[in-house]
Structure formats: structure tokens, C-alpha cells
Amino acid sequence: MKHKLLIKKGWVLVLFLWCGSIVSAMAQGITINGKVTDASGAGLPGASVVLKGTSVASSTDVDGNYRLTVQSGTGTLVVSYIGFLTREVAVNNQTSLNVVLETDAKSLDEVVVVGYGTQRKSDITGSVAVVEVEEMKKVSTNDVGAMLQGRVSGVSVNTDGQPGAFPQVRIRGIGTFGNSDPLYVIDGVPVSTVPREFNPNDIESMQVLKDASAGAIYGSRAANGVIIITTKKGRKDTPLQVGYSGYYGIDQVWQRMPVTNRANYQTLNNESRLNSGKPLAPANDPMHPSYIDDIDTDWQEEGLKTGDRQNHNVSFSGGGANSTYNISLDYFGNNGTYVGNGPSYERYTARVNTTLEKGIFKVGQAFNYARSNENGLVTGDGVLAGGRPPLINDLVFAIPTMALYDPSNEGGFGGTLSEREDAISLNGIGYNSLVKNTTDVDRIFASVYGELEILKGLKYRLNLGYDATNIRDYNFIPEFNLGYFFNNNIARLNDNSRRLQTLLIENTLNYEKTFGQHSLAVLVGQMYQKDDGVYRQGSAEGFVKPYLPVLSNGAISDASGTEDSHVLASYLGRVNYSFADKYLVTATLRRDGSSRFSPANRFGYFPSVALGWKLINEEFINLPKTIFTDLKIRASWGKLGNENIGNYLYYPLINSNVVYTFNGQRVLGGLQTNVYDESIKWEEKSTANVGFDAVLFNGAVDFSAEYYNSKSEDVLVNIPIPASVGSVNAAPVTNAGTLRNSGVELSLGYNKEAGDFRYGISANFTTLRNEVLDLGDNAPERYGVGSITEVGGEVGRHFGWLADGIFQSQEEIANHAFQKAGTSPGDIKFRDISGPEGIPDGIINENDRTYLGSGIPKYTYGLNFNASYKNFDFTLFMSGKADYLINSRLYRSLMHTAGDDNWHEDILDRWTTVNTDTDIPRLVHADPNENGRDSNREGWLQDGTHLRINTVSLGYNFKEGFIKGLSSARVYVTAQNLYTFQKYKGYNPDFTAGVFEPGFDNGSFPRPRTLMLGVQVGF
């Protein structure tokens, strides 16, 4: 005890000495007291007070009071507070110094780009999300859509890890069955195709218009939401500024599927065949001369390599008194992780933006040129038999007894033989190395606008846009032999080209006027857009070796081609009115005409109205300004249209190229091969939205919450018709179906600054509920892969049988409902839940299928944390989705009981006579019980809930002048896709999927872990 007491006394002494030093320091200088307030006199708690050039600092208490001891009465205090302009005050020997801070108008009056104009953020009545562009750009990707993942509430992005991959961007759920991509508007020009050839480094600002009111001005195009992108412009009166930014990184697939090795594979395959009375495959039969014991290929090890990525961007910007310019040159390159020809992607872009103004005239242009070269991961179209999954799956379920190389095969790669392995297994590395599959794109995207101020407040604007894309799709398949089922005796070339053009003309008049407390802005306009496509296909076959694969070198060649056009012509109008900066009204009407509908159904009228109430400015509520910086509630309703279908679908056509060869004589035939619905019309989506926005503590906290409820009617959808109709197109486009989406969207931001340490957190959270209200007269349900879409349920619910464990005995089978003639112990028992009369009938058949869960995530979330301390900055970004089930084609293939592919190691726990306590059925070659059918058996539907660590980044900013000649310099390291917390046994729980099977992962490419080193410098 004495010891302890002594020790305690020692601590007290240390504490005393330490405190004493402070006391002595205080005793040496003078103390300044004071209060920091806003313009209204309210104290600002937590404001920072620093003696300039020193580390002497303090912060205010809850009432805004501070106390600071300084060495002398000279010097300057720097007072800062978030949301307010920083102020410097000379001490001048005063001991009492009150400081009044002015609000930083810029932060509260942030201007947001909306359709055909801009608005103060605080005046917005619709649902508009502003993307934190600088944070977003910390993600390395070729595509602007992929950058949005986890950034904005209500926006769900699915993408896989293939270089050049198209992400799937969904704003507020599945609003339609057809094309659900949002509309992209770049510098005021709607872009018809996904802007792949767009350089994300050029983005200055980005907004997402989510509700009908915000999007209404884009009418027919906005039903899936609008993403507005403004590119960087130069600044006036600024000399040339030169900047460079770039990074280099390596990509590695960190996930591995545990598959069985040769010995296990052979044991399992033999067991499967013995159980079905089928002779062993010679390669797996130790008694057979063809038995393989010297090949044990680890396909994932052989087939996955380290990829890399890099980006280099140089920009030149500046401006004079009446002009600005910004020039940017960019390269992005990404070599993928699959051994062979693809996937890889590279893109060169050049952008020139200029503005000129003089008096009442204003002219601007944006010119973007892009070239991209993509080596796609090849698919099996035309050569490989059967609907094979993406090639990544072959790296996993290829059998280990297949050799990677075999010089005796044409092409040099190994394969299987029916008389040896008796397994259909594709050497994906071989196929990806033999077949060349490239897409080269040249795209020019140019826009010009001229603005004329006719009267004060009245502006006329002419907007012209031209978007031209030339695409070459090249595919060469040499002669090869990859064994059983996978061989090609005739070298073939497909060399196709596509030319897509979009012309846009817009005339708008804008009138703005403030009189008294009334503020009015009126917009009227007209637009015309025409899209043209020309498609040419050239093919040739029969090339001599060594190959010179151009069309002229084939023994036989042929050519074909088509073209199409689409026109959209619209009138639009909008009124924004506000009274006393308290009450806001926005009303919009747009009339759209589309060439895709018959004259009777051609035009659609799309109105919207939105109301806002700025509670903050309401005297009778008198919100305490120290807490509330801004507070607004808003509500909107509007109707939008959709015409995202193919061209010329409203009248039946004759196919005049239906050939038949009569005894060697080729004759052209012609008649109607497809049926069409001639009554198709606009799909309409109405959305109601309520929300409130709050800014607290002078901008330290920013909170927004919304609820929306949208209803899509007359949804344009390819509804499958009975094959007995005889149409080649088995699912013509028709207006069938009504869908409802509703959800809550929350976003929260918090910023804190304490001396040199600043940090910010932004989080978003979205819920989604989807319901199908109608699916058309004769289509009560629509089936997808293991899924059903039915009235009263959501889109693409998992559908199948209920598994009730494993049959342990013949007796148990006899006592159960009849399943299949070949059902045996070790097979899965399925539940008899219904029959033709709606009651269990003792037979397991399609009547016993039921709903097995949702394929649509109920929750989507993102969290961004950034911090800086002195010259260091740090970012952590995570995103994820929750509460949905995934049907993994890859996992199901690996757990097959029927065929000859390789297995997941989970299969080692299969049912056998000595291992009966398991959920995994027996192996039997032809799967007579159909154990592989859609069901809820273990592993068949997996929890997709996940949290992905998208970005972890650490940067260092060099002080100005630290490196001679550089005005600024920053270096950083980033780890992207560092890890994903997931239960899912496939690669990506956020795979891209088809509309009617949102929970079906056909085989998404794994997203690699990327480690990057980057630099940003200004000259």
C-alpha cells in the first residue's frame, strides 16, 4: 500500500509541475477576452481564435466567449468559423476584443445548375443532389457513372471490375422495364448514349435531378433521373495556369474461389457417374490407360495477372477581361487482370472550352474529342455452343485435369476430349488469347451557345449540340482446337462499323425580374433533336495462315448494313416565383413529340409543380440563428415521360431478306417475321416528393431528408408472347404494366475545424421499395432467371421450390410427395405446397414454386470521411447495399450435382451414405431429382449485404515555393477497393443484372484492389 501511495504522490507532483509551467506562462503575457458573434449579435460557439503566425490559439465557449493569453499587445488575431468569412483583427494592446463575423454568402448561396439555368441552392424546390466532385474524383475509373457509387442518396450504381465496364446507374430504383439509364446533360446538351468517352477530370460540378419537378424541364428524357455535368471553364482576368495531375496504380484480384484440385475433382466426378450408372470418364479412371495424374491446373492462378492503370491530365486555363479558356488533355489506361487479349481499355481525350462576352452578347463553346481502344473480354457468340456465361466463370469452373497448353492442338492450348475427360470445359485463357475482340471509338462532342440580352432581364439563348461517334467493332477468330465442343475450323473475321450522330437545336427565352418582394423567372423554349445511326457489318471467312486478318483476305466475304433515325421535338416552359424569400413556386410544362410513336400517340404533355417554404426567413417562427442557418421544406409533384425504346416499332414490317436455297440456288424471300404492337404510346411516370433541408451551426451540419413516391404507368416493356404466335421477336414492345417506387433518402454532412485539424463526414442512406401494380392483360407474371415479376410484388423476386433437407431413405421418399422417378436418398426434398386445385396434390411440380426473397437491395448507403492536418489530407470512402439475396450462377455452377465442371470446396460436405448430416445433396450425373433447380437450398440464394471500402487515400501538400517553379504540389497514395465485407461467395455483390432478374449474378468480373501513387501540381 505504501508503495502505491508514493507512486500516486509522484503523479501529483508531475501534474503540478506541468500545470505550474502553464501558470507561469500565463503570468508572463497579457490576456485578451472577448466574444465572437454573428451579424445579429448571437454568439458563435466553437469559433477559432488564433494569434497569426503562432501556435497560440483558443476557441469560443457555448456563448461565443473566448480567452487568449499572448506575449505582447502587438500582433493580429485570426478569427474563423465555418460558414462565415474569416476575419483578422489587430490586437493593438486591447484586452477586450469582440469580433463580428459576416456570413460567407458563397457557401449559403451556392449556385446549382438546374435544367436550362441555375438557381440558388437555397431556392431549390425539387429534389436536386449536388455531388461533391473533388471527393468523387478520388475514385479511379474510366466512367463518370461509376464515380457516383455511394455518393448520392437515391442513386444506386452497380459495376464490375472489367476495364471499360459500363456501370448500371439507377436513380430511385427500377422505374421502367426498359432502358433505366439516367439522362446525362453535359454543358447543357443532353447526351443520347452513355458518356463513356467523357473525361471525369473535366468535371467542374455535377448535380443529380431526382424528382419530377427538377427533371420536368427535360420532360420525356428525365423519367430515369438526370445527371447534369458542367465542365471546367477558365477564370476571367487570370493569367495562364498550367496544371498536371496523374497517377499510376496496379490492379490485383484479391478474391479467390476455393475449387477442388485434381484428386478431389476426379473422386467427385467418379462418384457422380457411379451414382448414375454411367461409366467413369477415362481420364478419371485409375484403371484406364488415359488416366490423368500429371495435370493439376490451378486456373485462377494461371489466368489472373496483375493489371495496371494510369491517368495523366494536363490543363491550361485562364482568361482576359471578356474571355475565358480551358484546355485539357487526358490519357486513361487500364490493363485488366485476365491473361490473354482482354480486357483492357485506354482513352485519349482533348477538351477546349471557351467563353466570350461583350455587352449584350455572350458566346461559348465546348469541344471534346475522345478516342478509346478497348479489348473486350471475349464472349462465345457464334463459336462456342450454348449460352455460356462470361469468360471469368471459366477460370473458376474449368476442370483441373485439363492442360493449359497442348502444342498438338491447333492454336497451342489445351482442351478436353469426349473420349478422355468426357467433360465440356473451356480453356478460358486459351480462348481469350486466341480470339481478338476490339472496339475502337472516335467521338466528337461539341456544343456552342450564343446568348443575347434583349432587354434587361430578358435573354435569348441558342444552343447547338453535335455529337458524332464512329465505332469499329473488330472480331477475329482464328482456326483453333480447344477440344470437345470448342473448335473452329474456319478462321472468321467480323469487321463492323457504327456511326452515330446527334444534332440538337434549342431556342430558349429567359426572363428574370424582381419587384418588391416578388421575384419571377420565366423560361420558354423549343428544342429539336435528331439521332442518326448507320450500321455496317463486314464478315469474311477462310483465311490462310499466317493470318492477315482484313476483310479482303477471306475466301468468302459478305457485307450488310442498316440505318435508322429518331427525332424528338419539344416545347417547354417554366415559371419560378418567390415571395419575400419565404415562399417558392416552380411550375413546368413540356410537350414532347417522338418519332417512335404513331401520329395518334405521338405527343405527350408533362406538367409539374413544386412548392418551397423557407422557414428560416419566417419571422413568426423566429428560429434561433445560432442553431439554424437555413431551413426549408418543399413538396413537388410532376409527370415525366419515357420513350426509351427502339425505332420504328409501331408498324409491322416486311423482312425481304429471308433466304432459302433450292438445290443450290439461293432465292430471297420476304414477309412479316415479327409482330408489333401498333398502339404503343408514351410511358408516363408521376412522382410526388416531399423533403426538408437544414443547415445548422453556420454550415457545420448539413442535413436533408426526402420521401418520394413514384408511379410509372403504361410502362414500355418487351412482354413475352407465346411462341405459338410464330414471331421471331418473342417479346414485342408494348405498354404494359404499372410500377411503384417509394423510398426515403437521407444525407448528412458534418464539418469541423479545430486549428490545423479539419475534418468532414458526409453520409447518405437510401431505402427503396418497389411494387408492380399491373403487368398488362395477358401477362400476369413475367419470369426471369430464377425469378418472377408479378402484380403485387416487386420486380424480379427470387422464385422456386422450398428445400426441406435431404432424403435419407427410400422409405422417406415413398412417404413424401412424388418428385421425380429417379429420386434417391441423398437428393433434396422439396415441399409440396400446392397443386392444380391450389392445395398440395402429392406431386412436386411447377405448382410448388413460391417466392424465395428479394433481389433488390432495400438499403443503399455511402460514407465519406475526409480530414486534413497541416499539410496532410486523408480520405476514407465506403459504400454498400443491404437486405437482398443473390442467385450466383458461378456458385451454383460450382456446386452442381449433375455435370462435369469443377467444384467449389463446399461440395466436399455432400451427402453420402457415410455423411448424411448435411444440406448438400448427393452427386449424380444427370441430376434426376433436379437438385440444381431454383430453390432456397443452402447457397442457392445468398445474402448480398455488403460494405465496400472503396477508397483510402493519404495525401501531402507541399508548401508553396517548396519546389521551385511550382505554385502547388500534392502527392498521394490511394488504395481502391481495399476490401469488401460480404457474405456473398461470388466476386461482386454489386454486379450488374437484367431488369427481370435483379438478383441474378451471371458472372461479374471481379473488382481488383488497386494501389495508386499520384501527383497533382500547378505551375
Add this chain to the structure above:
Amino acid sequence: MKKLKYFIVAMMLLSSCDDELEMTNPNQRTTSTYWATEDQAFAGVVAVYNALTTDGTYQRTFPSFSDSRGDDMYGDSPATYLELGGQFAIPNNAGEVQWIWRDHYMVVFRANQVIENVAKMDAAVISEDARNRILGQAYFLRGLAYYNLAITYKAVPLITVPPADKTEYYPATASEQELWNHIYSDLRLAEEKLPVSYDNVVGPDRGQKGRATKGAAAGMLGKAYLYRKMYPEAETQFAKFFTGPLQGVYSLVPNYRDNFTTTNENNAESLFEVQFSATGGSIPNWTGEPTATWRQFIALPVAYGMDGKGWSDYQPTRWIFNEYRQEKTKDGKTDPRLAATILFYDQAEGFTSAYGTPWPADRRNQIYPRKYTMEGLGVPIETPETGGVNYRVLRYADILLMYAEVLNELNRTSDAYSYIQQVRNRANLPDLSTVKPGLSQAQMRDQIAHERALEFAIEGQRIQDIIRWGWLYDPAKLVMLKEHDDDFNTWTPGNEYLPIPQTELDYNSNLLPNSAN
């Protein structure tokens, strides 16, 4: 503000774009202006034939699924459904079940357009002869499609006009009797309207082989009556080939194998065959929208080709292999139809190579299909999309044996001998009336069954014969079938047909399942 008004008006006028919204498809003409010329009528019926060349019709799945359900063939493929088809256990969601349905109804949809529109065409634009030929072919092709559907699915919807709009996409299942009556009617109309040959017709079809003829329609009609056991009607049909208008039009080709190679197509024995070619075109004709660059290959050769040379999806049964050896030719040799039908190794008989190379040493005890493969036709290996053998739908040999069968059923058993013997003569087999004189009606039935098995093995005939003879419901015959082919062990009553595709039941609530669902 006045200025503003003028400005707005001017702007709107300048840019009124509603007229620009009328876009016509530059690639294809509309149906509204079609069926106006004779050329279009001819083109229409050509497009019906095109539908015979896809996976679900004669390119692969219809013939192979018919074959594998017989006792002469069984599935042996890692593609499970190809095995289950022959085992009468194919699930109703199998693609193969859908393809046969889908592609035959494409024939029906196209034939319906021709029949409806060409019949209405003004006499000023089409000659009566041309109209008859065109309609006759359309009736024939529709009758053939419904015949195939009826023998495969038993009862299906009967659609005889193109749908006017989407409310007509959901037909109900027709009764078997309605269906067959319509098959008879189509084939009867075809027989009436079609020429015996196109050699002397006036029109773009002059001289073209491969088109449906009077003989094809008359023969198919007889075959349909026989399937339904309408013997007197069948007798009338078949008699036309021996004493009626079709007498002397057809004959057996001397070399049996000439019926199954690329070298002697559309020969004197052929009443109707679907045309295939190994070359030409870049878009494979599995299914889908036909283009000018469509190929017209047959995929049976690659599906039937032996291990190492093709997919070997199906193999002949030992029973049929041995059946050929039951009776020697007049000069004491093996029935020549064996080597034309089955690919096997037999050093004594000189069969020691396949596809131009020696038999693999470890496969000598295996037997494979030869009929409808490219073996011996100069290819080293079968590849998808390069098979070129025409598929024979109806041969004169079938007319002979069907006529014999009808005569036997009409108690004219002794009259049947001569027709059977014509077929046996080509195989150089001894005179049946000498080796088996005085057969009873029942004995003659068995004899005809034996003759048909040998003559038509791997021609998709056997399962139809088994069904119409009722063997599956005759316990003794069922035991025999199980001995021939253990696939019959998993047959359960009703499953001799393919099930109605599940998707079709899903999409059409008026449709009934069949006994195999």
C-alpha cells in the same frame, strides 16, 4: 414587351418541327403495301421454307429428339437434356422442348400470312397457276408443321390466320381431332394445288428442286391418315403412286446411301427434303431474324459425329446394330444399309477407318451414327455450322412400306409382299414371299416393323411408329422395347410425347398441359 411577342412567334414558326416526327424505316417496307405483286407472293412462300432450317425444325433438335426417343438411338451427351429427351424425362423448361415448338409455329405464322394474303390478291397481278402453286406450298408447309407438332406434343393450338392484334396471341389448345382434321385439309388442298414437278411451270420457280410437290402432299396426307389409323383413306392416297396420277414419278435410287449424302440430293426417291448447305452466309441459322447473309447449315452432323470428330450427342443402340445382321443378303453379305446407317469398326468387313483416319484403338467397340453425318464426305472433323446434308422428310421407300402396312391392315396381307420386296431388293435381301411365305396379318405387322426399323433407322421415324402401333401400352412390346433400349425403363404413360413448354404455359393461360407435363 411588344418586341418579345413577335420574337416568340417568329421563333416558334421558324422551328415548328412536328412534321419532322414522321420517320419511315429506311431498311424495311411496311406490311401495308406488301402482297401487291406476284413477285411478293413468291417471296412470301420462300420465307416459309426458311423456317424449316432452324434448330427447332430440321436443323437439329426436331430430328434428333425424334431419333433419341426411338429404340434405335439414345442420348449420350454431357448436355443432360439430350440424354433425358430419349429417356422420356425431359423437364418442360428444357430449351429443346421450347425450340421445336417455337420454330414450327414460325412455319405456321409465315404460312398463314401467305395463305391469307395471296388468296386475296387481285387476279390482275397474279396468275391463277402461280397463286395455286404458292398457296399449295403454303398449305403443305403448314400441314407439315402441324403434323410434326401433333406427333411431338399430341395436342396444340390450331392457328390458321395471322393475328390481327395482340388480343389474338393467346389461342386455346385444339382437340386432337380438330388438329388432325386440319392437317388432312391442308395437305389435301396442297395436293390439289401443287404441280407434280416444277420443271415446266411458268414463273421464277421454274426448274427449282426442293419445293413442295403434289407427290409430297399426297404422300404426307397418306402418312397422316396412317398415323391416325384411317386405313381406307390412307390406301387411296398411297394407291395414287402405283395406279394413279403419281404412278412412275418416283423410284428407289439404286444406292441406299445416296439418300443421306450431299452428292445425290433431291433425287428420284425424294418426295420432300429440307435443303441444307455447308457453305455460304455468315450469320448462323440456329434461330432468330433471318438476314440475307444467313447460312443454311444442318447441325445434325456435328451432333451425331463420333467421339473426337463431332459432339457424339447420340448413339445407335446395340439392338438396331444387331438387327441389321439378322438376315444376310442374297450373296451372303451384311445388309448394306448397316454401313450406311451406322459407323463401326469391323476389320473382317473392311471397316477400319472413320473420317479418313484409322479408328482410334480404344474406341473399336463403340458404334456411332453415320446417316446424316459428313463422314466419308471429305471432312476430317465435324464442326458446328458446316453440315451440308439435305434432310429427307419423305422418301419413296416410306410410301412403299406404308402402302404395304395399309394393305395388311385392310386384310390384303398377301398384296403387301411386293411393295415390301421392292425395298428389300435394293438391300439385295431375298424374296420375302420365299423366305417368309403366307404370313398372318399379325406376323406381317411384325415383319413390317422390322423392315421399317432397318430402312428408316436414324430418320426420326421409329418413335412415331412405336406410338401409332401402340407398343408402349402393349406389355409384351414394352418389355421388348426395354430390351432394345434401356431408355424405355424410364418411360411412364403419356411421356412418349414431349411436354408442352413451361414458358408457353406461363405466357398463355388458355393453353392446356399435355400428358407429358
